[in-house]
Each structure stands twice: as C-alpha cells, then as structure tokens.
Amino acid sequence: MGEESKKWVLTVTAQTPTNIAVIKYWGKRDENLILPINDSISVTLDPEHLCTTTSVAVSPSFDQDRMWLNGKEFSLAGGRYQRCLKEIRSRACDYVDEKKGIKITKKEWENLHVHIASYNNFPTAAGLASSAAGFACLVFALAKLMNVKDDLGTLSSIARQGSGSACRSLYGGFAKWIMGKNDNGSDSIAVQLADEKHWDDLVIVIAVVSSRQKETSSTTGMRDSVETSMLIQHRAKIVSEVVPKRIVEMEEAIKNRDFPSFSRLACADSNQFHAVCLDTLPPIFYMNDTSHRQALSAFSPS
Ligand SMILES: Nc1ncnc2c1ncn2[C@@H]1O[C@H](COP(=O)(O)OP(=O)(O)OP(=O)(O)O)[C@@H](O)[C@H]1O
Ligand SMILES: C[C@@](O)(CCOP(=O)(O)OP(=O)(O)O)CC(=O)O
Numbered sequence: 001m002g003e004e005s006k007k008w009v010l011t012v013t014a015q016t017p018t019n020i021a022v023i024k025y026w027g028k029r030d031e032n033l034i035l036p037i038n039d040s041i042s043v044t045l046d047p048e049h050l051c052t053t054t055s056v057a058v059s060p061s062f063d064q065d066r067m068w069l070n071g072k073e074f075s076l077a078g079g080r081y082q083r084c085l086k087e088i089r090s091r092a093c094d095y096v097d098e099k100k101g102i103k104i105t106k107k108e109w110e111n112l113h114v115h116i117a118s119y120n121n122f123p124t125a126a127g128l129a130s131s132a133a134g135f136a137c138l139v140f141a142l143a144k145l146m147n148v149k150d151d152l153g154t155l156s157s158i159a160r161q162g163s164g165s166a167c168r169s170l171y172g173g174f175a176k177w178i179m180g181k182n183d184n185g186s187d188s189i190a191v192q193l194a195d196e197k198h199w200d201d202l203v204i205v206i207a208v209v210s211s212r213q214k215e216t217s218s219t220t221g222m223r224d225s226v227e228t229s230m231l232i233q234h235r236a237k238i239v240s241e242v243v244p245k246r247i248v249e250m251e252e253a254i255k256n257r258d259f260p261s262f263s264r265l266a267c268a269d270s271n272q273f274h275a276v277c278l279d280t281l282p283p284i285f286y287m288n289d290t291s292h293r294q295a296l297s298a299f300s301p302s
Helices: 079-091 130-145 152-160 164-170 218-228 230-236 242-255 259-278 289-299
Strands: 010-017 019-023 028-030 040-044 051-058 066-069 072-074 095-097 102-104 114-120 174-177 190-194
Touching: 010 130, 010 164, 019 164, 019 242, 019 259, 028 218, 040 164, 040 242, 051 130, 079 130, 079 152, 114 130, 130 152, 130 164, 152 164, 152 190, 164 174, 164 190, 174 242, 190 242, 218 259, 230 242, 230 259, 242 259, 259 289
Parallel strands: 066 114
Antiparallel strands: 010 051, 019 040, 040 174, 051 114, 066 072, 095 102, 174 190
C-alpha cells in the first residue's frame, strides 16, 4: 500500500445515555453469551445527563485495535470487547466515499484496525451502569463506522455480549430485555416499550452518594448470587411469578403512566435485588448508610 493511501482516517462519534433498571437483571444462565435468568425493564436517561461519548476511527495506518477510556489506554483483550468487535466486523458492508476517494469492501473491513476513545461523564464502575452506556455506545458507533445495516434489535444482542444491561441503552424511553429461550442467544434482545416522549413529565433524580469503584462488580456479584442464593431462585423462577408478574405489571404501569404502580414496583424490585445480594455468600453490600437513609425518606415524605 502506498504512503498516500495510508493517510485517510474515517471517524464516527456517538453518544449513549445510561439506563436505570426498574425491574432488575441479576443472574445469568450463560456467562459467555450473557444470557439472563429473567426479563428486565429500564428507563433510559436523557443523553445530556449521564452518558458515554465514544469516537471510533479506522485507518490503513493503524496496526492494531486500541482503546482509551476516560483518557487512559485500556486493554481490548477481554472477551467481551473481542466478541463485540468480531460481531460488528462480520456484519460490515461495503463503504464508498467518492469525495475522499475511500472505498472499503466487506472483506477489507476484516483487516482494518480501529482506534476507540470513550468518555463517561459520570463515575465509571461505581454502580451507575457505565458498562451499559459504554458497550451500547461502542457497538452503535462501530456499526455506523462499518456501515452495518442490521436493525437495533440485532445491535442490542451484540451490545448484550459486552454487558447485559447495555442492550437496553440502545433505545430511548423505556426498554425491555427479553431473556429469550434459545441456547445461542438469538432471541435474547431488547425492544422499546415506549419512546422518550411517552412520559415526559416523569423526572428521574440521580443522587450520587459515592463515586468510589464498587467492591464487587456486577458480573462477579451475580455469579456468586446464582451459585449461592436461594432467594434468587425464587425471584427469577417462572413458577414463582415474582419477576414474571412484575414485568407484566410494570409494562402496564408504563403504558398508563401510572406513577403509584410504577414506583411501588420499582422500589419492591430494587429492595428484592438488594435482599438477594445480602442472601449471597459472601454477602454483597451495594447500599451504604446514605443510600439507606435516602431509601427510607422516599417512603416517609415530610
Ligand atoms: N465508556 C465505556 N466504554 C467501554 N467499556 C466501558 C465504558 N465504561 C465502562 N466500561 C466497562 O464497564 C466496566 C464497569 O462495569 P460494572 O458493571 O462493573 O460497573 P457499572 O456498569 O458502572 O455499574 P452497574 O453495572 O452496577 O450499574 C468497566 O470496567 C469497563 O470494562
Ligand atoms: C444491578 C444491575 O444494574 C446489574 C447490571 O449488570 P451488568 O449489565 O453490568 O452485568 P454484566 O452483564 O455482567 O456486564 C441491574 C440491571 O441493570 O438490570
């Protein structure tokens, strides 16, 4: 390849908000494909608040895939990043920019390397779903760069393989991650329940009570819960009807903008998630004294 042809760089930037689960995902039935043991529902925040901004660039002069997270080089060696890159590359389509004289065939994408720079405007790995915004943004930006034509459902199943909760962040408004039944994960995708305009007087307040990195990551925590908690079995089992029933009720509450039912279900589900964490060996404590006080005051307004 001549030096001239090595000079071009193509860049795409995307911004993706984080999402807060109101019916929680906690527990996997397949760790590699990231397949959950129950459906979940979330609200996606407005992009101007908690969000990730990711730029992805491709150039023939790049000799390896590299990533920078919040300004520091970050290894892409982990299986989750490799799976997302592989899935997107396998769906890349021919790209032509006549003006710049750039032509990339489907086959050529396989041998081109990418550079990724990502920033979270909120604490990373602190319990505010940075992995959700991060992987959703990465997958969306890579798909745009590589001219992937698949729909958002397919992109959600790729983002899911980066971090489960990420599949829901590809949609604004309210999203549901359908757990699916297939062993290969093909039916484990997210769908939009209602768009961001549907309930525009619903205000979400995020109070950051600690920016410290969590002591137990979600991945490790939910693995321990699946292995040791009896309560998680009760929560997720179809026969127990705890989560399956709440999913139906929550969809109804969102559809009808029924705040009393919405808040009752979200609080009950969050409390049960924290109860599962306590029921795990070793126990996991995601709430601190401040968050306990906040939770109590929500139930006793002065
Ligand atoms: N912008 C980003 N781009 C790509 N990956 C990211 C980004 N931000 C975070 N991550 C990945 O997500 C990991 C943090 O995920 P983790 O689930 O532990 O925390 P969290 O998502 O912030 O909290 P929680 O899942 O409890 O809401 C980081 O270590 C990194 O691997
Ligand atoms: C409590 C949660 O926020 C857990 C999120 O877990 P992750 O999606 O971060 O876990 P991995 O799939 O292992 O990456 C609940 C939720 O978002 O539904």
